[in-house]
Amino acid sequence: MFNVCPGLDHLYPSLGLAWALRNAGHEVVVATSGVSVAAAANAGLAVRDVSPGADFASIFPRTGSNEDRARLMRERGMAMTESLETPDVILEKFSRVSDLMLDGTLSLAREWQPDLIVYSRLQGTALIAARALGVPAVEHGFSFLREGNLPRRFLPYLAPLYERTGTPVELPEVTALYFAPDYMMHGEGEGLTMCSVPFHGGGTVPDWAVEPKRRPRICVTLGTVVPHVTGASSLTKVLDAAAETDAEFVLALGDNPDLGGAELPSNVRVVGWTALNMMLWQCDAIIHHAGCATTLASAHAGIPQLALPQGADNWINAALIERTGLGLSRESEDVDAGLLNTLLHDEGLRASARAASAALAKEPGPDQLVARLVTLAERK
Helix, strand or coil: CECCCHHHHHHHHHHHHHHHHHCCCCCEEECCCCHHHHHHHHHHCCEEEEECCHHHHHHCCCCCCHHHHHHHHHHHHHHHHHHHHCCCHHHHHHHHHHHHHHHHHHHHHHHHHHCCCCEECCHHHHHHHHHHCCCCCEEECCCEEEEECCHHHHHHHHHHHHHHHCCCCCCCEEEEEEEHHHHEEECCCCCEECCCCCCCCCCCCCCCHHCCCCCCCCECCCCCCHHHHHCCCCHHHHHHHHHCCCCEEEEEEECCCCCCCCCCCCCHHHECCCHHHHHHHHHHHEEEEHHHHHHHHHHHHHEEEEEEECCCHHHHHHHHHHCCEEEEEHHHHHHCCCHHHHHHHCCHHHHHHHHHHHHHCCCCCCCHHHHHHHHHHHHC
Protein backbone atom coordinates (compact mmCIF):
# COMPACT_ATOMS: atom_id res chain seq x y z
CA MET A 1 0.00 0.00 0.00
CA PHE A 2 1.27 3.45 -0.97
CA ASN A 3 0.03 6.04 1.53
CA VAL A 4 0.55 9.51 0.08
CA CYS A 5 -0.22 13.06 1.19
CA PRO A 6 -2.75 15.00 -0.93
CA GLY A 7 -0.27 16.81 -3.17
CA LEU A 8 1.21 16.05 -6.57
CA ASP A 9 4.70 16.90 -5.28
CA HIS A 10 4.26 14.06 -2.78
CA LEU A 11 2.66 11.58 -5.20
CA TYR A 12 4.64 11.86 -8.42
CA PRO A 13 8.07 10.93 -6.98
CA SER A 14 6.66 7.60 -5.75
CA LEU A 15 5.01 6.42 -8.96
CA GLY A 16 8.15 4.97 -10.53
CA LEU A 17 8.50 2.60 -7.58
CA ALA A 18 4.78 1.79 -7.58
CA TRP A 19 4.98 0.71 -11.20
CA ALA A 20 8.21 -1.20 -10.65
CA LEU A 21 6.37 -3.27 -8.04
CA ARG A 22 3.38 -3.76 -10.37
CA ASN A 23 5.65 -4.81 -13.23
CA ALA A 24 7.24 -7.38 -10.92
CA GLY A 25 3.81 -8.90 -10.31
CA HIS A 26 2.90 -7.38 -6.94
CA GLU A 27 -0.46 -5.88 -6.04
CA VAL A 28 -0.39 -2.14 -5.33
CA VAL A 29 -3.07 0.17 -3.98
CA VAL A 30 -2.68 3.91 -3.34
CA ALA A 31 -4.31 5.45 -0.26
CA THR A 32 -4.47 9.20 -0.71
CA SER A 33 -6.83 12.14 -1.07
CA GLY A 34 -7.36 15.47 -2.80
CA VAL A 35 -5.78 16.03 -6.21
CA SER A 36 -3.62 12.93 -5.80
CA VAL A 37 -6.63 10.62 -6.23
CA ALA A 38 -7.24 11.42 -9.90
CA ALA A 39 -3.51 11.66 -10.58
CA ALA A 40 -2.85 8.16 -9.21
CA ALA A 41 -5.80 6.76 -11.14
CA ASN A 42 -4.59 8.45 -14.34
CA ALA A 43 -1.23 6.78 -13.78
CA GLY A 44 -3.02 3.43 -14.04
CA LEU A 45 -3.00 2.48 -10.36
CA ALA A 46 -5.75 1.30 -8.04
CA VAL A 47 -6.51 4.17 -5.67
CA ARG A 48 -8.76 4.81 -2.70
CA ASP A 49 -9.82 8.30 -1.60
CA VAL A 50 -9.43 7.89 2.15
CA SER A 51 -10.88 11.28 3.09
CA PRO A 52 -13.34 12.51 0.45
CA GLY A 53 -14.41 16.09 0.98
CA ALA A 54 -11.73 16.78 3.60
CA ASP A 55 -10.89 20.47 4.00
CA PHE A 56 -7.12 20.48 3.63
CA ALA A 57 -7.19 24.13 2.59
CA SER A 58 -8.05 25.11 6.16
CA ILE A 59 -4.70 23.67 7.28
CA PHE A 60 -2.77 25.67 4.68
CA PRO A 61 -4.91 28.83 4.38
CA ARG A 62 -4.11 31.54 1.84
CA THR A 63 -4.18 34.45 4.28
CA GLY A 64 -2.60 37.85 3.70
CA SER A 65 -1.20 39.18 0.45
CA ASN A 66 0.95 37.28 -2.05
CA GLU A 67 3.93 39.20 -0.66
CA ASP A 68 3.10 38.14 2.92
CA ARG A 69 2.86 34.49 1.90
CA ALA A 70 6.08 34.70 -0.11
CA ARG A 71 7.88 36.18 2.90
CA LEU A 72 6.63 33.37 5.15
CA MET A 73 7.72 30.75 2.63
CA ARG A 74 11.18 32.27 2.48
CA GLU A 75 11.51 32.44 6.28
CA ARG A 76 10.60 28.78 6.66
CA GLY A 77 12.83 27.84 3.77
CA MET A 78 15.84 29.63 5.21
CA ALA A 79 15.23 27.99 8.59
CA MET A 80 15.22 24.56 6.92
CA THR A 81 18.40 25.41 5.02
CA GLU A 82 20.20 26.30 8.23
CA SER A 83 19.01 23.30 10.27
CA LEU A 84 18.61 20.66 7.50
CA GLU A 85 15.40 19.67 9.31
CA THR A 86 11.71 20.00 8.58
CA PRO A 87 10.41 22.82 10.83
CA ASP A 88 8.14 21.88 13.74
CA VAL A 89 5.33 24.01 12.33
CA ILE A 90 5.26 21.75 9.26
CA LEU A 91 5.17 18.61 11.41
CA GLU A 92 2.19 20.06 13.28
CA LYS A 93 0.34 20.88 10.06
CA PHE A 94 0.93 17.46 8.56
CA SER A 95 -0.26 15.80 11.76
CA ARG A 96 -3.56 17.57 11.04
CA VAL A 97 -3.48 16.28 7.46
CA SER A 98 -2.90 12.81 8.90
CA ASP A 99 -5.84 13.24 11.28
CA LEU A 100 -8.18 13.87 8.34
CA MET A 101 -6.86 10.82 6.46
CA LEU A 102 -6.47 8.42 9.38
CA ASP A 103 -9.80 6.60 9.59
CA GLY A 104 -10.04 5.89 5.87
CA THR A 105 -6.41 4.80 5.64
CA LEU A 106 -6.66 2.46 8.60
CA SER A 107 -9.93 1.00 7.33
CA LEU A 108 -8.39 0.26 3.92
CA ALA A 109 -5.24 -1.19 5.50
CA ARG A 110 -7.20 -3.53 7.76
CA GLU A 111 -9.35 -4.74 4.88
CA TRP A 112 -6.61 -5.00 2.25
CA GLN A 113 -3.89 -6.32 4.61
CA PRO A 114 -0.75 -5.00 2.87
CA ASP A 115 2.60 -6.69 3.50
CA LEU A 116 4.42 -3.36 3.21
CA ILE A 117 3.41 0.30 3.42
CA VAL A 118 5.35 2.84 1.35
CA TYR A 119 4.56 6.40 2.37
CA SER A 120 5.44 9.90 1.33
CA ARG A 121 7.48 11.71 3.96
CA LEU A 122 5.18 13.54 6.42
CA GLN A 123 2.26 11.13 5.88
CA GLY A 124 1.79 10.06 9.50
CA THR A 125 -1.16 7.73 8.93
CA ALA A 126 1.25 5.19 7.44
CA LEU A 127 3.22 4.97 10.69
CA ILE A 128 0.03 4.31 12.63
CA ALA A 129 -1.35 1.78 10.14
CA ALA A 130 1.97 -0.08 9.89
CA ARG A 131 2.24 -0.28 13.69
CA ALA A 132 -1.38 -1.42 14.00
CA LEU A 133 -0.92 -4.17 11.40
CA GLY A 134 2.60 -5.15 12.41
CA VAL A 135 4.10 -4.55 8.96
CA PRO A 136 7.20 -2.57 7.92
CA ALA A 137 6.98 0.96 6.54
CA VAL A 138 9.20 2.59 3.91
CA GLU A 139 9.52 6.38 4.01
CA HIS A 140 9.76 7.48 0.37
CA GLY A 141 11.66 10.75 0.32
CA PHE A 142 10.88 13.50 -2.17
CA SER A 143 13.77 15.85 -1.48
CA PHE A 144 17.56 15.90 -1.42
CA LEU A 145 17.46 15.97 2.37
CA ARG A 146 18.15 12.99 4.59
CA GLU A 147 16.34 13.23 7.92
CA GLY A 148 17.06 10.03 9.73
CA ASN A 149 15.36 11.30 12.89
CA LEU A 150 12.19 12.54 11.20
CA PRO A 151 9.87 9.65 12.19
CA ARG A 152 11.01 10.03 15.80
CA ARG A 153 10.45 13.81 15.71
CA PHE A 154 7.04 13.32 14.11
CA LEU A 155 5.84 10.78 16.69
CA PRO A 156 4.80 13.24 19.48
CA TYR A 157 2.61 15.15 17.00
CA LEU A 158 0.93 11.88 16.00
CA ALA A 159 0.46 10.54 19.55
CA PRO A 160 -3.21 11.67 19.82
CA LEU A 161 -3.96 9.85 16.56
CA TYR A 162 -2.32 6.65 17.79
CA GLU A 163 -4.34 6.89 20.99
CA ARG A 164 -7.60 7.56 19.15
CA THR A 165 -7.23 4.26 17.28
CA GLY A 166 -6.01 2.24 20.25
CA THR A 167 -2.56 1.77 18.71
CA PRO A 168 0.56 1.80 20.93
CA VAL A 169 2.43 5.08 20.50
CA GLU A 170 5.45 3.44 18.91
CA LEU A 171 7.08 3.57 15.52
CA PRO A 172 6.86 0.53 13.26
CA GLU A 173 9.96 -0.77 11.54
CA VAL A 174 10.85 2.15 9.25
CA THR A 175 13.29 2.12 6.34
CA ALA A 176 14.18 5.37 4.57
CA LEU A 177 14.28 5.46 0.78
CA TYR A 178 16.11 8.26 -1.03
CA PHE A 179 15.25 8.86 -4.66
CA ALA A 180 18.47 10.59 -5.70
CA PRO A 181 22.08 9.37 -5.84
CA ASP A 182 24.08 9.62 -2.65
CA TYR A 183 26.30 12.42 -3.99
CA MET A 184 23.22 14.65 -4.33
CA MET A 185 21.98 14.16 -0.79
CA HIS A 186 22.37 16.38 2.31
CA GLY A 187 21.89 15.65 5.99
CA GLU A 188 22.23 12.59 8.18
CA GLY A 189 20.52 9.24 7.86
CA GLU A 190 20.87 5.76 6.41
CA GLY A 191 18.59 4.10 3.93
CA LEU A 192 18.06 2.65 0.49
CA THR A 193 18.89 4.68 -2.62
CA MET A 194 17.46 4.60 -6.12
CA CYS A 195 17.36 6.89 -9.13
CA SER A 196 14.09 8.70 -9.69
CA VAL A 197 11.87 8.26 -12.73
CA PRO A 198 10.72 11.77 -13.75
CA PHE A 199 6.93 11.79 -13.97
CA HIS A 200 4.50 14.69 -13.91
CA GLY A 201 1.42 13.04 -15.36
CA GLY A 202 0.42 12.00 -18.84
CA GLY A 203 -1.28 13.95 -21.59
CA THR A 204 -1.36 14.80 -25.26
CA VAL A 205 1.81 16.32 -26.68
CA PRO A 206 0.82 19.75 -28.09
CA ASP A 207 1.50 20.74 -31.70
CA TRP A 208 4.08 23.39 -30.82
CA ALA A 209 6.21 20.81 -29.01
CA VAL A 210 6.78 18.74 -32.16
CA GLU A 211 7.18 21.55 -34.68
CA PRO A 212 10.77 22.56 -35.58
CA LYS A 213 12.08 25.26 -33.28
CA ARG A 214 13.01 28.59 -34.86
CA ARG A 215 15.12 29.67 -31.88
CA PRO A 216 16.15 28.32 -28.47
CA ARG A 217 13.37 27.46 -26.04
CA ILE A 218 13.39 28.05 -22.27
CA CYS A 219 10.81 26.47 -19.99
CA VAL A 220 9.73 28.62 -17.03
CA THR A 221 7.89 26.95 -14.16
CA LEU A 222 7.28 27.37 -10.43
CA GLY A 223 5.99 23.85 -9.78
CA THR A 224 2.55 22.99 -8.38
CA VAL A 225 2.69 24.77 -5.00
CA VAL A 226 4.28 28.21 -5.48
CA PRO A 227 1.78 29.58 -8.06
CA HIS A 228 -1.10 28.64 -5.78
CA VAL A 229 0.45 30.08 -2.62
CA THR A 230 2.18 33.25 -3.80
CA GLY A 231 1.30 33.74 -7.46
CA ALA A 232 3.98 34.43 -10.04
CA SER A 233 5.21 37.87 -9.00
CA SER A 234 8.74 36.49 -8.57
CA LEU A 235 8.95 36.13 -12.36
CA THR A 236 8.68 39.86 -13.08
CA LYS A 237 12.40 40.25 -13.82
CA VAL A 238 12.39 37.04 -15.87
CA LEU A 239 9.62 38.37 -18.09
CA ASP A 240 11.40 41.73 -18.44
CA ALA A 241 14.61 39.97 -19.47
CA ALA A 242 12.74 37.66 -21.85
CA ALA A 243 11.77 40.65 -23.98
CA GLU A 244 15.50 41.29 -24.57
CA THR A 245 16.50 37.67 -25.23
CA ASP A 246 16.45 35.89 -28.58
CA ALA A 247 14.58 32.81 -27.39
CA GLU A 248 11.09 31.42 -26.97
CA PHE A 249 9.84 31.19 -23.38
CA VAL A 250 7.25 28.61 -22.39
CA LEU A 251 5.49 29.79 -19.24
CA ALA A 252 4.21 26.63 -17.53
CA LEU A 253 2.38 27.79 -14.41
CA GLY A 254 -0.73 25.63 -14.60
CA ASP A 255 -4.21 26.79 -15.51
CA ASN A 256 -5.23 30.43 -14.94
CA PRO A 257 -1.88 31.64 -13.54
CA ASP A 258 -1.80 34.78 -11.40
CA LEU A 259 0.61 37.03 -13.30
CA GLY A 260 -0.33 40.15 -11.37
CA GLY A 261 -1.48 41.92 -14.53
CA ALA A 262 1.96 41.75 -16.12
CA GLU A 263 2.14 42.38 -19.87
CA LEU A 264 3.83 39.47 -21.58
CA PRO A 265 6.46 39.89 -24.31
CA SER A 266 5.58 38.44 -27.72
CA ASN A 267 8.16 35.64 -27.32
CA VAL A 268 6.45 34.21 -24.21
CA ARG A 269 4.04 31.33 -24.74
CA VAL A 270 1.64 30.64 -21.84
CA VAL A 271 0.57 27.01 -21.60
CA GLY A 272 -1.95 25.39 -19.27
CA TRP A 273 -1.19 22.33 -17.21
CA THR A 274 1.46 20.42 -19.18
CA ALA A 275 3.43 17.47 -17.82
CA LEU A 276 7.02 18.65 -17.42
CA ASN A 277 8.46 15.31 -18.53
CA MET A 278 6.64 15.78 -21.89
CA MET A 279 8.03 19.27 -22.39
CA LEU A 280 11.70 19.22 -21.45
CA TRP A 281 12.90 17.15 -24.39
CA GLN A 282 12.09 20.12 -26.63
CA CYS A 283 13.69 22.76 -24.37
CA ASP A 284 17.23 24.13 -24.30
CA ALA A 285 17.14 25.37 -20.69
CA ILE A 286 14.78 25.78 -17.75
CA ILE A 287 14.10 28.45 -15.12
CA HIS A 288 12.40 27.14 -11.99
CA HIS A 289 11.90 27.44 -8.24
CA ALA A 290 14.43 24.74 -7.29
CA GLY A 291 11.84 22.14 -6.35
CA CYS A 292 13.39 18.70 -6.01
CA ALA A 293 11.29 16.89 -8.64
CA THR A 294 11.77 19.73 -11.16
CA THR A 295 15.51 19.77 -10.49
CA LEU A 296 15.82 16.02 -11.06
CA ALA A 297 13.62 15.97 -14.16
CA SER A 298 15.70 18.77 -15.67
CA ALA A 299 18.91 16.98 -14.72
CA HIS A 300 17.69 13.83 -16.48
CA ALA A 301 16.88 15.95 -19.55
CA GLY A 302 20.45 17.28 -19.58
CA ILE A 303 19.55 20.95 -19.95
CA PRO A 304 21.05 23.86 -17.96
CA GLN A 305 18.96 25.11 -15.06
CA LEU A 306 18.49 28.53 -13.50
CA ALA A 307 17.19 28.15 -9.94
CA LEU A 308 15.23 30.99 -8.32
CA PRO A 309 14.57 29.66 -4.79
CA GLN A 310 11.16 30.49 -3.28
CA GLY A 311 10.78 28.52 -0.02
CA ALA A 312 10.90 25.10 1.71
CA ASP A 313 14.06 23.20 0.68
CA ASN A 314 14.63 25.35 -2.43
CA TRP A 315 17.93 26.89 -1.24
CA ILE A 316 19.32 23.43 -0.45
CA ASN A 317 18.40 22.31 -3.96
CA ALA A 318 19.70 25.51 -5.58
CA ALA A 319 23.09 25.00 -3.93
CA LEU A 320 23.09 21.43 -5.23
CA ILE A 321 22.38 22.68 -8.77
CA GLU A 322 25.53 24.80 -8.72
CA ARG A 323 27.65 22.25 -6.82
CA THR A 324 26.94 19.40 -9.24
CA GLY A 325 27.18 21.46 -12.44
CA LEU A 326 23.47 21.31 -13.25
CA GLY A 327 23.19 25.05 -13.69
CA LEU A 328 23.04 28.40 -11.87
CA SER A 329 21.34 29.77 -8.77
CA ARG A 330 20.26 33.39 -8.36
CA GLU A 331 17.72 35.48 -6.52
CA SER A 332 14.73 36.51 -8.64
CA GLU A 333 15.66 40.20 -8.66
CA ASP A 334 19.09 39.43 -10.14
CA VAL A 335 17.81 38.06 -13.45
CA ASP A 336 18.67 39.98 -16.61
CA ALA A 337 19.16 39.27 -20.30
CA GLY A 338 22.87 38.65 -19.82
CA LEU A 339 22.17 35.89 -17.34
CA LEU A 340 19.62 34.27 -19.66
CA ASN A 341 22.11 34.33 -22.54
CA THR A 342 24.69 32.64 -20.31
CA LEU A 343 22.12 29.97 -19.43
CA LEU A 344 21.48 29.33 -23.12
CA HIS A 345 24.91 29.66 -24.69
CA ASP A 346 27.67 28.90 -22.16
CA GLU A 347 29.24 25.74 -23.59
CA GLY A 348 30.82 24.71 -20.28
CA LEU A 349 27.44 24.88 -18.59
CA ARG A 350 25.76 22.88 -21.35
CA ALA A 351 28.48 20.22 -21.31
CA SER A 352 28.23 19.90 -17.53
CA ALA A 353 24.44 19.46 -17.71
CA ARG A 354 24.82 16.73 -20.35
CA ALA A 355 27.46 14.95 -18.27
CA ALA A 356 25.19 15.02 -15.21
CA SER A 357 22.38 13.49 -17.28
CA ALA A 358 24.66 10.69 -18.47
CA ALA A 359 25.74 9.98 -14.88
CA LEU A 360 22.12 9.80 -13.68
CA ALA A 361 21.28 7.35 -16.46
CA LYS A 362 23.78 4.89 -14.98
CA GLU A 363 22.21 4.92 -11.51
CA PRO A 364 19.99 1.95 -10.51
CA GLY A 365 16.29 2.59 -11.06
CA PRO A 366 13.34 1.51 -8.89
CA ASP A 367 13.21 -1.92 -10.54
CA GLN A 368 16.53 -2.68 -8.83
CA LEU A 369 14.91 -2.04 -5.46
CA VAL A 370 11.98 -4.44 -5.71
CA ALA A 371 13.81 -7.47 -4.30
CA ARG A 372 15.01 -5.45 -1.29
CA LEU A 373 11.45 -4.32 -0.52
CA VAL A 374 10.12 -7.85 -0.88
CA THR A 375 12.70 -8.98 1.67
CA LEU A 376 11.44 -6.30 4.09
CA ALA A 377 7.85 -7.45 3.59
CA GLU A 378 8.74 -11.08 4.18
CA ARG A 379 10.25 -10.24 7.57
CA LYS A 380 6.89 -9.10 9.00
